[in-house]
Amino acid sequence: MLFKTRNFDDAPVVLEAKGLTVSLPDTKGDPKVLKSINVTIRASETVCLVGESGSGKSVTSLAIMGLLPEALKVSSGTIHLQGSDLLPLTQAQMRELRAARVAMIFQEPMTALNPVLRVGDQIMEVMELHTSLPAAERRKRALAIMEQVHLPDVPRIFASYPHQLSGGQRQRIMIAMALVLEPVLLIADEPTTALDVTTQKQILALIDELQQDHGTAVLFITHDMGVVAEIADTVYVMKQGEIVESGAVETLLRHPQADYTRALLAAVPSLSPRAARAGADDAVLRVEKLNKVYGGGGILKKLPTAHAAKDVTFTLSRGQTLGIVGESGSGKSTVARCIMRLIDPTSGRILLDDTDIATLTRGGLRPHRQKLQVVFQDPMRSLNPRWTIADSLIEGPLNYGTSRKDALAEAARLMQVVGLPTDALARYPHQFSGGQRQRIAIARAVMMRPDVLVADEAVSALDVSVQAQVLDLLDQLQRDLGIAIVFITHDLRVAAQICDEVLVMQRGAVVEHGPAAQVLAAPAHAYTRALIDAAPGRSWDFHNFQEMRDPSHAEPA
Amino acid sequence: MAPVPQPTSAMQPILRALRLPQFGMGSKIAAVVLAIIVALTLLAGWIAPHDPLTMNPMVRLQGPIEGYPLGTDNYGRDIFSRVLIGGQLSLIIGIATAAVSVALGLVIGMIAGFFRTADAIIMRMMDALMAIPSILLAIALVALNGPSVGSVIAAITIPEIPRVVRLVRAVILSAREEPYVEAAIALGTPMHKILIRHLVPNTTAPLIVQGTYILASAILTEAILSFLGAGVSTETPTWGNIMAEGRLFFRIKPELILYPGIALSLCILSINLLGDAARDMLDPRLKKRAG
Numbered sequence: 001m002l003f004k005t006r007n008f009d010d011a012p013v014v015l016e017a018k019g020l021t022v023s024l025p026d027t028k029g030d031p032k033v034l035k036s037i038n039v040t041i042r043a044s045e046t047v048c049l050v051g052e053s054g055s056g057k058s059v060t061s062l063a064i065m066g067l068l069p070e071a072l073k074v075s076s077g078t079i080h081l082q083g084s085d086l087l088p089l090t091q092a093q094m095r096e097l098r099a100a101r102v103a104m105i106f107q108e109p110m111t112a113l114n115p116v117l118r119v120g121d122q123i124m125e126v127m128e129l130h131t132s133l134p135a136a137e138r139r140k141r142a143l144a145i146m147e148q149v150h151l152p153d154v155p156r157i158f159a160s161y162p163h164q165l166s167g168g169q170r171q172r173i174m175i176a177m178a179l180v181l182e183p184v185l186l187i188a189d190e191p192t193t194a195l196d197v198t199t200q201k202q203i204l205a206l207i208d209e210l211q212q213d214h215g216t217a218v219l220f221i222t223h224d225m226g227v228v229a230e231i232a233d234t235v236y237v238m239k240q241g242e243i244v245e246s247g248a249v250e251t252l253l254r255h256p257q258a259d260y261t262r263a264l265l266a267a268v269p270s271l272s273p274r275a276a277r278a279g280a281d282d283a284v285l286r287v288e289k290l291n292k293v294y295g296g297g298g299i300l301k302k303l304p305t306a307h308a309a310k311d312v313t314f315t316l317s318r319g320q321t322l323g324i325v326g327e328s329g330s331g332k333s334t335v336a337r338c339i340m341r342l343i344d345p346t347s348g349r350i351l352l353d354d355t356d357i358a359t360l361t362r363g364g365l366r367p368h369r370q371k372l373q374v375v376f377q378d379p380m381r382s383l384n385p386r387w388t389i390a391d392s393l394i395e396g397p398l399n400y401g402t403s404r405k406d407a408l409a410e411a412a413r414l415m416q417v418v419g420l421p422t423d424a425l426a427r428y429p430h431q432f433s434g435g436q437r438q439r440i441a442i443a444r445a446v447m448m449r450p451d452v453l454v455a456d457e458a459v460s461a462l463d464v465s466v467q468a469q470v471l472d473l474l475d476q477l478q479r480d481l482g483i484a485i486v487f488i489t490h491d492l493r494v495a496a497q498i499c500d501e502v503l504v505m506q507r508g509a510v511v512e513h514g515p516a517a518q519v520l521a522a523p524a525h526a527y528t529r530a531l532i533d534a535a536p537g538r539s540w541d542f543h544n545f546q547e548m549r550d551p552s553h554a555e556p557a
Numbered sequence: 558m559a560p561v562p563q564p565t566s567a568m569q570p571i572l573r574a575l576r577l578p579q580f581g582m583g584s585k586i587a588a589v590v591l592a593i594i595v596a597l598t599l600l601a602g603w604i605a606p607h608d609p610l611t612m613n614p615m616v617r618l619q620g621p622i623e624g625y626p627l628g629t630d631n632y633g634r635d636i637f638s639r640v641l642i643g644g645q646l647s648l649i650i651g652i653a654t655a656a657v658s659v660a661l662g663l664v665i666g667m668i669a670g671f672f673r674t675a676d677a678i679i680m681r682m683m684d685a686l687m688a689i690p691s692i693l694l695a696i697a698l699v700a701l702n703g704p705s706v707g708s709v710i711a712a713i714t715i716p717e718i719p720r721v722v723r724l725v726r727a728v729i730l731s732a733r734e735e736p737y738v739e740a741a742i743a744l745g746t747p748m749h750k751i752l753i754r755h756l757v758p759n760t761t762a763p764l765i766v767q768g769t770y771i772l773a774s775a776i777l778t779e780a781i782l783s784f785l786g787a788g789v790s791t792e793t794p795t796w797g798n799i800m801a802e803g804r805l806f807f808r809i810k811p812e813l814i815l816y817p818g819i820a821l822s823l824c825i826l827s828i829n830l831l832g833d834a835a836r837d838m839l840d841p842r843l844k845k846r847a848g
Contacts, residue, residue, distance in 0.1 A: 342739050362748070369745035376736040384737045386758055392737075396744030441740070448744065 003250040004046070004233045011042035012082075014184050014217040015064065015102075020077035022056075022063055022241075033059050033072060035241045039219075041185065044211060046218040048228045048249075050264070051238035052463035053434075057221045060238075061187045064219070065104055066094035082184060100130045103178035107190040109170035113162040119173045120146075120158030126177050145176045148213075149206060167328075168199035172206065179210055186211075189221045196327035196490065201534040204231055223463065225268045226493075226536030229253060237261045254545050267468040268542035269493035271535060273516040277320070277500055284371075284451045284484050285316040285339070290348035290358075292334050308334040310509040312348070314501075316452065319478060321485040323499030323516065325492060325531070331508040332488045336456045339486065340374050341365055353451070370400055373445035377457035379437035383429040389415075389440055390425040396448045407447070414443040418473055435466035439473060446477060454486045459494060471498055492535050496520050504528045584834035587827035594824050598644035605638035609794050618810050627816055631806050636799075640816050643794035647776050647821070650710055650795070654775035655768045658714045662721025663760065669722060670729025671752055680726070683719035691716030695778065696787045704790045709782060713775045724767055725760050732759045762839035769832030773825045780821055796821045 022034040034056050041047045049057040062068050064079055066086065079086045081101065089097070098104075106112040114122060123142040127133055133141070146154045149172040162170055171191060178186055188207065192200035208231060211218055222228060228235055232249040237260065245258040256262045292309040308331045316322050324332045338345040341357060350358040357368050376382040383392050393414070394407035402410075412422045418439040429437055438458065445453055455474070459467040475498060477483060489495050495502055495516065502519040504512040504527065512525040523529045532538065541548045597604065606624060613633035620628045627637040669679040686694075695712035702708035732738065733756060741751050776796075782788035783797025784804075791798050796817040803813025 340739075340743055342742060366745050366747075369743060372743070374740060374743045376740065378736060382736040382740055384741075384755055395741060395746060399745045399747070399750075444740065444744070 005250065006233055008042040008045045008233065011044060013040060014043050014082060015041040016080045018078050020063060020079060021075050022059055022072050023075045024071055025073050026071060033241050036077065037243045039236060041217045041219055043217055044215045046211065046220055046231055046233045048232035048235045049219065049221045049238055050223065050225065050228055050235060052223060052465065055238040056241040057238050058189055061189050061219060061221055064187065065098060065102060099126050100181050101183050102185045102187065103183040104187040104189065105174045105178050105191045107193050109167060109174045110162060112174055113170060115162050118159055118161055123177050123180055126180055130181055141180060145180045148210065149176045167195050168202060171195060171203055175206065179214065182214055183216065185217045185219065187219045192227065197534040198327065198530055224536065225265060225542055229537035229540050237264065253540065256545065263465065265542045265545065267465040269497040270541060270543050271493050271496050271538050272548065273496040273520040282318050283315045284318050284353060286351040287312060287314050287339065288349040289313055290335065290338055290350065291346045292338055293346045307508050309338065312510055314503055314513065316484045316486065318484055319482040320500045321487055321498050323487045323489060323495040323502045324505060325489055325495050325502060326505035327490060330505040332505050333456055336454050336486065336488050340372060340454055370448040371451040373448050373450035374454045374456065375441050375445055375458040377460050379434045379441060379461060382441045383437060385429050388426055388428060393444050393447055410447060414446060418443045435462050435470060438462060438470050442473060450483060452484045452486065456488045460489065460491065474498065492520065492532060584830050587830035590823055591827040591831065594644065594820065597641055598648055601641035601645055605641045607635035607638045609634060609639040609642040618806065628812055630803065630813055636812065636816055639794045639799050640820055643796050643799050643817060644820060646789065646793060646795045647779055650779045651772045651776040653710045654713045654717065655772040658717040658721055658771055659764055659768050662718050663725050663764065666722040666725025667729060667752060667757065670726040683722050687719045692781060695782055696785065699782065699787045704788060706789055709779060709789055713778045717771050721767060724763055728760045728763060729756050732756050766832055766836040766839060769828055769835060773828040777825055
């Protein structure tokens with residue numbers, strides 16, 4: 001692993017926050033959201049703020065930008081930008097400063113761009129607000145910065161609307177807007193989290209390159225340790241509004257001091273695939289030549305068709321986990337939804353215990369539903385907010401004739417299995433954290449005693465420590481109950497951690513399929529190689545604070 | 558995590574809305590005004606000093622005189638009694654219209670939102686219904702069925718239904734994409750149970766708001782129909798037909814229109830203000846800010 005080892009002791013300080021404390025003055029007890037944090041960023045330096053959700057990383061960036069929500073107030077401390085204090089500045093003065101000297105890019109480039117303006121005009125608008133350049137000059141500079149962020153066919157994109165661009169292109173536009181006035185500090189708040197890994201790699205390289213060219217200081221906020229390993233010079237680890245540890249990236253990853261940092265690093269799933277388990281022979285799920293074609297129009301009009309799944313074939317045995325990996329739009333969720341029969345496959349067979357469920361009617365499907373359960377990505381929306389946990393858990397068993405009393409007893413037992421108190425049953429979903437809700441969703445699926453569990457990005461919305469717990473829970477349930485799992489994910493680390501077999505999809509087609517150890521350690525297809533290559537921090541073993549020894553061999557856990 | 562379970566049932570926002578301190582001054586006054594109007598009309602039989610239909614030619618078109626606090630009309634009938642009694646029918650028609658159009662709209666909207674095949678047919682019918690001016694449609698319906706209370710209610714209800722159907726359909730369409738609904742499908746929950754237990758509760762809040770607006774507009778439409786002579790027959794006083802009759806003597810005695818007009822305006826204004834308050838209360842974005 002090649003870490004950045006540049007020395008910034010002589011570089012001028014761009015931003016210095018000292019004793020920065022942010023509190024919620026209107027809430028009882030005046031709780032502190034940031035507790036006296038110190039951050040220093042020098043010219044050309046990339047400082048990463050890492051932490052889990054709620055740790056205060058975004059609040060830090062908003063405080064620097066002067067964009068704190070009304071409920072939050074800086075109660076003490078200073079923020080100096082190139083020596084001048086930012087906190088006494090008025091709204092108007094801060095507005096002058098933003099974009100001109102401090103710029104920010106956000107996680108979701110679709111919502112951060114105005115959907116009804118051409119992107120070129122949006123870049124030019126930044127200059128119009130902050131400079132007195134003539135229109136022709138503004139246009140020239142906008143085209144120049146778009147060249148610099150390596151957008152293809154610049155004149156066409158200049159005249160495009162945001163929805164006509166891909167996610168990566170939109171993020172490049174955001175970066176162009178942020179850098180067009182050559183700010184001294186760029187704040188990037190999870191700028192690659194919503195992007196596919198291959199796109200993420202390009203965006204990270206772009207930020208790095210522009211930083212070299214312009215000498216911009218970068219404050220990079222992320223939850224992804226892999227990204228940190230790739231791009232950071234200096235790392236600050238945050239937890240509950242405090243900085244628990246900071247230091248040069250290599251020192252921090254090699255010799256973490258704080259317990260929290262160690263725990264955070266240990267929770268990062270290793271990219272080295274798990275050793276394949278002895279495969280049972282009894283196949284519970286066989287998918288044969290599954291196809292799904294969207295569109296085509298109706299009787300009145302013809303629409304272009306999209307082949308979202310092409311001849312997908314696989315077999316899943318009892319107690320095994322099959323990972324379906326791919327980037328957005330690869331068709332992995334389509335396959336999951338076809339198997340669940342939430343959508344109807346266009347052709348092919350789905351054999352569940354030798355019954356073809358692909359063509360069954362709604363009524364005919366019903367007896368088979370309980371063998372096939374699903375856990376969704378978004379823990380906020382997968383439970384009915386109006387129902388108690390108990391109501392959600394017993395819904396399925398009641399449908400199949402279990403008595404209410406038995407179902408409630410089983411629900412209480414499962415609550416303990418998934419590590420929640422039994423009194424959780426009487427509560428409502430909003431009273432639980434994302435990780436707890438995901439456990440409840442898993443418990444709801446397990447209530448049905450399914451043979452196959454489809455987990456559609458089931459841990460993607462969770463923090464890495466919570467993610468590790470949920471993966472452990474799935475592993476435990478699989479060992480105890482022999483459930484077969486179809487695990488849909490875009491995250492190769494997660495796939496490596498829990499899958500026996502991996503199926504790689506690209507644009508609806510399966511490009512590679514085999515044991516996890518083989519696919520991830522010695523990929524045969526170029527696309528699989530590109531995916532693995534793009535995984536940030538892939539040659540660092542976060543768990544053991546050292547380089548990966550030999551990625552081709554599975555390490556004992 | 559709060560140890561006290563907080564029910565998030567459909568009733569909760571309503572209960573919360575009733576805690577007065579969260580209301581603005583405007584909606585508090587509106588609630589009081591509406592309560593007074595409703596109480597007066599409910600008790601009209603006891604309060605009203607005269608039978609609203611008894612004519613007394615001796616005191617035609619008088620100002621406030623002994624026994625006639627608001628004066629008399631061209632037949633010598635007591636205006637105060639007529640406005641009180643007239644309010645009964647106006648409110649009944651308003652409430653009945655709101656209830657019937659919400660109930661029918663909910664059922665039709667549920668079907669349109671949930672069954673793709675029914676959707677196209679139902680919505681085209683609703684589009685057709687919405688293309689006809691509602692007053693015109695109401696006049697036509699009353700003309701066909703005669704001017705009874707029932708046909709007035711039907712005439713006002715039918716043009717309101719498409720609006721409710723659209724609302725319910727939109728809510729159902731977006732709610733059915735929620736993962737918890739897909740999870741319920743995976744749990745083998747039959748379609749009718751998914752519809753009633755998972756989807757319909759989502760429509761409660763918007764329907765409460767829509768219902769108050771329909772209530773207000775139905776009272777107004779009834780008045781318009783009566784004013785145009787297409788409403789309930791003049792033997793039964795309503796705010797609308799009292800004003801219609803008063804129109805002839807508007808120049809000599811404007812109170813004939815003024816008093817029922819004030820009652821109508823206050824009633825509709827306060828219902829609309831309460832509807833706005835309910836909308837603010839039930840709006841998920843505002844709710845989040847409050848909670």
